[in-house]
Amino acid sequence: MSSDPWGRVDETGTVYVRTADGEKVVGSWQAGTPEEALAYFERKYEGLVVEIGLLERRVKTTDLSAKDAQAAIDHLRQQVDEHHAVGDLEALAKRLSALVETVDKRREERKVQRAKQHDEARTAKETLVTEAEELAQSEQWRSAGERLRALVDTWKGLPRLDRKSDDELWHRFSHARSAFSKRRKAHFASLDAQREDARKIKERLVAEAESLSGSTDWGVTAARYRDLMAEWKAAGRAQRDAEDDLWNRFRGAQDVFFAARSGVFAERDAEQAENLTLKEELATEAEKLVPVTDLKAARAAFRSLNERWEAVGHVPRDARPKVEGRMHAVERAIQESEENEWRRTNPEARARAAGLTGQLQAAVDKLRGQVDAARAAGNNAKADKLAKELEGRQALLDQALKGLEEFGG
Incomplete structure (x- = not known):
C-alpha cells in the first residue's frame, strides 16, 4: 500500500x-x-489546476460571455466532484465558487452597461427624431435635405433598441x-408650374411685341410697349434658357420699333441729347455709391x-x-456686395473655402x-x-486666401 498527504492506494x-x-474512491x-x-491521478489534479487557472485568466482578461464562462465552470466542477484526481479538491472547489461570484458580478455589470447603452441609444435616437421633425417643416430645401441624409447615417451607426x-x-x-x-417635391413642382405659366405669358408678350415692331403709330405703340414691359415684369421668371431667349426677342422687337421711331423723328434728337445729359448726371450720382459701404442704403x-x-x-442710340x-457697373457693384455679404454669412461656402485653402x-x-x-x-x-x-499652385493659394479673407478670416 502507498499513500501521500492527499491520497493512498490499498493492497x-x-x-x-x-x-x-x-x-473518496x-x-x-x-x-x-x-x-x-x-x-497518474496527481497529474490529473495538476491538469485541473491548469484548466481552472486558464479559465480564471479568461474571465478576468477577455470578453468571455457569462454563459460560456458558467458552462466551463460547471464542466470543471463536475470533474472535481467526481473525485477522479488526487490533490486538494476542496481548494479547487473554492476557486470555482469564487469564479462563479466573479462571473455573476461580471454578468450584472454587463447588464447595467447594456441598460446604459440602451438608454443612451434611445436618447440619441429621440434627439434625431426631434431634429428630423423640425427639419420636416423647413423651407431651406438644400441644407435641410443634406442634414436629413446625415441624420440617417448617424441613425445607422446607433445600436438597435427593443423592437x-x-x-x-x-x-x-x-x-x-x-x-x-x-x-x-410640391414646392419645386409649384415653382416649375409658375415658371411654365410665366413662359406662356411671355411668349404671348413677345408675339405682340414682335407684331408691333413695324408700327408707325409712335405714341400708342410706345405706350403699349411700356404696358408690355410692366406685364413682363409682373409675370415672373420662366426657365433660365427660355427666359434669356424670350427676353432677347422681346427687347429686340422694342429696339426695332424705337430705332425706326428715332429715324423718323430726327427732331427728337435734341430731346434725346437732353435725356443723355440727365442720364449722365444720374450715372454720376450713382457712381458715388461705389465703393459700397452701406449696402442697404446703396x-x-x-x-x-x-x-x-x-x-x-x-x-441717342450710339x-x-x-x-x-x-x-450697370454700379448695379453690378451692388450685386457683388450682396453676393459677398451672402457668401460671408454662408457657413457652407466658408467651409468649402477653408477646405480648399x-x-x-x-x-x-x-x-x-x-x-x-x-x-x-x-x-x-x-x-x-x-x-x-x-x-501656379501658390497663385491659386493666394487667390483662395484672398477669398477666405472675405469671410472674415
Whole structure:
C-alpha cells in the first residue's frame, strides 16, 4: 500500500483521495506500482489546476460571455466532484465558487452597461427624431435635405433598441423625412408650374411685341410697349434658357420699333441729347455709391435713381451703351456686395473655402519640399519643372486666401 498527504492506494489497487468528508474512491489501478497510480491521478489534479487557472485568466482578461464562462465552470466542477484526481479538491472547489461570484458580478455589470447603452441609444435616437421633425417643416430645401441624409447615417451607426421602441422611433423619423420630401417635391413642382405659366405669358408678350415692331403709330405703340414691359415684369421668371431667349426677342422687337421711331423723328434728337445729359448726371450720382459701404442704403438709393432713370426716356442710340454701362457697373457693384455679404454669412461656402485653402496649402508645402529635395540631389531640371508647378499652385493659394479673407478670416 502507498499513500501521500492527499491520497493512498490499498493492497487491491484501489486509489483514494482525502476530502473534508472523508476518503473518496478515485479509481482502480492495476497497471503498475501504487506510486505510479498516485502519480497518474496527481497529474490529473495538476491538469485541473491548469484548466481552472486558464479559465480564471479568461474571465478576468477577455470578453468571455457569462454563459460560456458558467458552462466551463460547471464542466470543471463536475470533474472535481467526481473525485477522479488526487490533490486538494476542496481548494479547487473554492476557486470555482469564487469564479462563479466573479462571473455573476461580471454578468450584472454587463447588464447595467447594456441598460446604459440602451438608454443612451434611445436618447440619441429621440434627439434625431426631434431634429428630423423640425427639419420636416423647413423651407431651406438644400441644407435641410443634406442634414436629413446625415441624420440617417448617424441613425445607422446607433445600436438597435427593443423592437417596439425602435420601430416607433423609426416610424416617426421616416415620417418626418417623407413629409419633408413631399413638401420639397410640391414646392419645386409649384415653382416649375409658375415658371411654365410665366413662359406662356411671355411668349404671348413677345408675339405682340414682335407684331408691333413695324408700327408707325409712335405714341400708342410706345405706350403699349411700356404696358408690355410692366406685364413682363409682373409675370415672373420662366426657365433660365427660355427666359434669356424670350427676353432677347422681346427687347429686340422694342429696339426695332424705337430705332425706326428715332429715324423718323430726327427732331427728337435734341430731346434725346437732353435725356443723355440727365442720364449722365444720374450715372454720376450713382457712381458715388461705389465703393459700397452701406449696402442697404446703396440699394435704396440706386432703386430711386433707377426709377428716375426709367422716367427720363431714350437717349441717342450710339450713346446708350456707354451711359447704360455706367449704371450697370454700379448695379453690378451692388450685386457683388450682396453676393459677398451672402457668401460671408454662408457657413457652407466658408467651409468649402477653408477646405480648399487647406488642400492648396498642403499641395504648396509638398511641392516646396520636392523642389528642395531635387535641388539637394542636383536635379535642377526636375527642380525647375516643380518650381513652375509650385508657382501656379501658390497663385491659386493666394487667390483662395484672398477669398477666405472675405469671410472674415
